[in-house]
Amino acid sequence: MKYAAAIVFYNPDEDAIKRISRYSNNFDEILVIDNSEKEKINIANELMHYENCLYHKMNGNEGMAKALNYAFYRAIEREYEIILTMDQDSLYTDENIKTMKDFINGNFDENVGIYSPNYSKLYFDEKLNAFIVGKPVIKKSDIKRVDFCMTSGSFVNVKALKKVLPIDDYFIGYVDNYLCARLTEMDFKLLRVGSSCFNQQVGGKVKNTIFNRIFNILHHAEIRYYYMFRNNLFLQERFKKNFLLKTRSKIDLIRIMVNIIIGEENKWKKIKACETGYKDFKRKIMGKVPDESITW
Known part of the structure; x- marks a missing residue:
């Protein structure tokens, strides 16, 4: 199968740029969409080291919806079968990417709109000065049909996208809800694969307290x-x-x-x-x- 990956940048730090090397080894094409307010020439120059990486600068910060529309239409045009969508702060390891690709390759279903990884929330422990990984949302042995999954970390069926695009211009916030709702509206399934794991920080630095875990x-x-x-x-x-x-x-x-x-x-x-x-x-x-x- 032909795989692409799209990573959306917004004023990225060096760590975000370096993470591109991880994805370049796992996908046929890496599309970096830069939503930064100001153009940084060093970003484009650094990404030129990867032959399969394409850098696209948006006109300032145009939001997540427009960035994803650009990525999805390109995936359709280039005839990719699956596209992974990522934000710059999330980390998806080589091992877990490979696990998801192996699962898709062995169990591909054209009626599945998104293959989504298992995930754990990150909480910041001030005493340890480090992030603590929360409990995964499902067991590693489970494969669960869901009605919502986050955009970041999702492997999206490109043929399914043809029936649901474009995403309405929400800018940011509920963009992933919109995409999932459109796919299920068109009778596509969303699957969460327990064996492929992903750590996600949503929002600001959330302290590791019982209060924050309960009330989110x-x-x-x-x-x-x-x-x-x-x-x-x-x-x-x-x-x-x-x-x-x-x-x-x-x-x-x-x-x-x-x-x-x-x-x-x-x-x-x-x-x-x-x-x-x-x-x-x-x-x-x-x-x-x-x-x-x-x-x-």
């Missing part, structure tokens, strides 16, 4: 909560016939507000950002937040 405190910036609140409402509107998705999305909004109130810093600013997200949803504003909306 994210410590996002205010602007991220704007997108999460706004795009959650757009998702509910777009998939209003999907009762399960609508119910979970409404619960998600409640969870966001409760978590801000009980566990976040800068509570008022984050609540204000959510309120602005609601107002921009009512005004049907998608894409990047307008400058005039940033009032928090």
Whole structure:
């Protein structure tokens, strides 16, 4: 099978750039999509060392949705069969990439839209000054059908993408929810493969406390909560016939507000950002937040 990988950059550090070497050995083509506000010539120069790596600079930060649309349409054009999508901060080891590819090669099903890895959340332990890996979401021996998986770490069936593109311009936040909902709407399955494991840090540096593990405190910036609140409402509107998705999305909004109130810093600013997200949803504003909306 022909495999491509797409990694989305946003002001990457040296470690993110070095991780490209890991992916270049495992895929026929590596597509690096740079959403950084300013162009850094050294990034393009460093990536030139990899023959199968293509660097594409977006026009500033155009968001995750546009970056993924670019990657997916290129995968279709180049006739790849599977494309892995990654963000710059996530780490997917050679061993686990190989495990997933072996599984797909031996069990490929054209009705599966995404093969998603097992994952563990990362929590920061201040005493150890290191990240602690949480419990995997499923057993390593399990293969589970799910209705949602994160974009980062997902192996996506390119033929399935032909039936669901483009992704609506949510910019960031709920982009992966949208893609999963579109695929399931078109009767594609989403599979989580327990034997291929992946560590994921979502949001800011989350301290390793029982409180944070129970309430899933994210410590996002205010602007991220704007997108999460706004795009959650757009998702509910777009998939209003999907009762399960609508119910979970409404619960998600409640969870966001409760978590801000009980566990976040800068509570008022984050609540204000959510309120602005609601107002921009009512005004049907998608894409990047307008400058005039940033009032928090």
